[in-house]
Amino acid sequence: MSDTDDIAPEDEGRVLAAEYVLGVLGAEERRQVEARMAEDASFAREVADWEERLGGMASYVMPATPPAQTWPRIEASLGPPPATAAAQTASLWQSLAFWRAVSVGTSTLAAACLAGLVYIGTRPPTQPPRAPLLATLTGLKTKQPNFVATIGSDGVSLTIVPAALLTTDKRSMELWLIPEGGKPASLGLIAAGQPVRINIPPELLPHLGGGAALAVSLEPPGGSPTGQPTGEVIALGNLTRL
Amino acid sequence: MDADAARSQLAAALVRTGAGDRAALRIVYQDSSAKLFGVLVRILKDRSEAEDVLQDVYVTVWRKAALFNPERASPITWLVAIARNRAIDRLRAGAMNRRTAPIEEATEVRDVTPGALDMVVKAEQQARLGVCLGELDEKASQAIRSAFLDGVTYEQLAERMSVPLGTMKSWIRRGLLKLRACLEA
Numbered sequence: 016m017s018d019t020d021d022i023a024p025e026d027e028g029r030v031l032a033a034e035y036v037l038g039v040l041g042a043e044e045r046r047q048v049e050a051r052m053a054e055d056a057s058f059a060r061e062v063a064d065w066e067e068r069l070g071g072m073a074s075y076v077m078p079a080t081p082p083a084q085t086w087p088r089i090e091a092s093l094g095p096p097p098a099t100a101a102a103q104t105a106s107l108w109q110s111l112a113f114w115r116a117v118s119v120g121t122s123t124l125a126a127a128c129l130a131g132l133v134y135i136g137t138r139p140p141t142q143p144p145r146a147p148l149l150a151t152l153t154g155l156k157t158k159q160p161n162f163v164a165t166i167g168s169d170g171v172s173l174t175i176v177p178a179a180l181l182t183t184d185k186r187s188m189e190l191w192l193i194p195e196g197g198k199p200a201s202l203g204l205i206a207a208g209q210p211v212r213i214n215i216p217p218e219l220l221p222h223l224g225g226g227a228a229l230a231v232s233l234e235p236p237g238g239s240p241t242g243q244p245t246g247e248v249i250a251l252g253n254l255t256r257l
Numbered sequence: 258m259d260a261d262a263a264r265s266q267l268a269a270a271l272v273r274t275g276a277g278d279r280a281a282l283r284i285v286y287q288d289s290s291a292k293l294f295g296v297l298v299r300i301l302k303d304r305s306e307a308e309d310v311l312q313d314v315y316v317t318v319w320r321k322a323a324l325f326n327p328e329r330a331s332p333i334t335w336l337v338a339i340a341r342n343r344a345i346d347r348l349r350a351g352a353m354n355r356r357t358a359p360i361e362e363a364t365e366v367r368d369v370t371p372g373a374l375d376m377v378v379k380a381e382q383q384a385r386l387g388v389c390l391g392e393l394d395e396k397a398s399q400a401i402r403s404a405f406l407d408g409v410t411y412e413q414l415a416e417r418m419s420v421p422l423g424t425m426k427s428w429i430r431r432g433l434l435k436l437r438a439c440l441e442a
Contacts, residue, residue, distance in 0.1 A: 022430055033433040037401065038341060038408045042349035063330065068440055070334025071386040072405045073341075076299050078291035081311055086286055089315045093279065185276075208275055209326060 028058055036065040150229045152250035161250040164190075164229050170220065173202065175229075176210040186233040191244060192219055195226030204238050205231065228253045263288070267332040268325075275323035282319055289333060290315075293340040300344040300408040310347055314340045331382075345408045389439035397432030400425060 022030055034040050035048040052059040148166040153159060164175040175190060188207060191199035192215070200219050205211045215223070232239070233246035267288045273281035293314060297307035317339055325335055390398050400414055409417070415425035 022434075026434060029437070030430050030433060033437070034429070036338070037404045037429070037433070038345045039404050039411045039414065039429060041410055042346070045346065045349065066338040067330060067334055068386070068437065069405060070331070070337050071383045072390075072402060073292065073296050073333070073337040074383055075402065076292075076295045076406060079295040079298050080291050081294040082308055085290070085308055085311055086283070089286065089312050090279070090283075092312065092316055093282075093319050208272055208323060209328065 029061055032058060032061040033065045033069075035062060036069055146256045148223065148254045148256055150252040150254045152229055152231060152252035154250055155248060162231060162252075164252075164254075166215070166223065166254070170223065171215050173213045173215055174210055175205055175213070177205075177207060185236075186246060187236050187238055188231050188249070189234045189238050189244070191230045191232065192222060193228045193230055194222035195224075197222065199230065199244055201239065201242065202229075204234075223254065226253070264332060268327040271318075271322050271325045271332050271335070272327060274319065275325060282315065282322075285318065285322075285336075286315055289336050292333065293336060296337060296340050297344050299406055300341065300348065306347070307344075310340070310343050314343050317343070341405075341408065348408055349410075385440060389436050392439055393432045393435055394428070397428040397435075400428050401432050401436070404429065 031048060031051075035045060040048065048062075052062055147168050150164045151160050152162040152164065154161050160178050162175050162177050164173055166173045187204050190202040190205050190213065192202055193199045200222070202213050202215065202219075205213075229252055230244070230248050231250040232244040232248045234244070235246075239245050267285065270281045270284040270288065274285055290311065294307060294311055297310050297314075298304055301307045301310065314336075318336065321339070325332070390402065393401070396418070400418060403409065403417070404414055411422060411425055411429070414429075415422045418425065420428075
């Protein structure tokens with residue numbers, strides 16, 4: 016095409032993401048871009064990066080106070096708290112892309128995650144690297160994937176990423192390691208909306224082997240007072256070697 | 258309140274909105290609605306349509322706030338992106354029964370006030386964007402700003418600035434790549 020001849024092939028996805036954010040595409044092209052965002056997590060990130068880069072141009076617009084009746088109208092049309100909506104529909108493109116990527120063990124996203132873990136790992140130089148561990152924690156009732164956790168090849172650093180907002184509950188979420196045939200041991204509190212990295216305490220490292228599982232429970236603020244899960248278990252999954 | 262504090266307050270309110278807190282959504286609305294309404298009026302050129310879309314935007318924010326990641330996105334650009342996408346989709350949907358903007362509007366491309374820094378956009382990031390836009394070819398810079406602010410298509414921009422479509426695409430695409438290189442430098 017004559018109008019794209021000055022764009023290097025490796026820049027095409029990048030330029031398309033920028034064109035989408037800038038807003039110069041027609042309706043049909045916009046739907047195509049959104050479909051690609053749902054399929055391709057790295058392309059979706061490219062779009063988000065362009066939103067950050069270009070978004071500052073909004074400060075060239077004079078603010079304008081909306082009519083007083085706007086907020087009451089918004090408030091009246093809000094549904095119930097968005098736990099289920101956010102988990103199941105609003106995050107669809109993100110979680111779809113995410114889970115597709117994770118389900119293909121060799122995908123670039125998973126590889127990038129693991130590369131990150133390897134990079135920041137604190138593995139002693141004498142210890143040979145181990146295959147990373149992965150757990151997909153699904154809701155007990157919904158069977159929906161709620162978190163994915165990886166333990167890097169250092170065998171120590173665990174990263175847990177929420178796939179969706181699980182609950183509007185104000186209680187804390189606590190992560191547990193459950194050794195095969197053993198009692199849950201707390202790995203600490205995790206956040207609803209963002210990835211958390213935890214270093215597994217040395218005394219628990221021997222329990223990471225086959226059959227161990229991870230679970231997330233709802234606990235009073237600050238975590239379980241008893242050292243064992245006291246509230247509802249909202250996600251559970253086995254650790255498997257990649 | 259300084260810009261960083263304003264940004265943190267807005268980010269925190271968005272995170273709490275994501276956890277289903279209506280009072281937090283109200284804070285988000287108070288802190289951002291004038292900015293978003295300004296953006297919508299500029300794109301849609303119609304206050305009542307802009308108000309309609311504004312409602313839609315905050316209902317969307319209510320549903321999607323759980324996806325906001327304060328480590329990755331600044332709160333105002335995240336909100337602006339939702340608002341602009343809604344407004345642009347509305348424009349495109351109406352394109353069939355709406356005449357494209359008259360050519361005279363080309364001269365109405367309002368220009369940057371370098372001092373007009375937004376309270377909630379990180380000042381240095383903002384300044385950098387201004388510098389990098391300034392380093393682009395004048396026409397590319399004007400076309401990119403006009404596209405962003407008015408939500409117009411390549412075709413409409415080409416018409417406004419009286420250049421062939423291919424030329425407009427080339428200006429913008431090369432301009433965007435240069436802009437990226439400058440911002441990442």
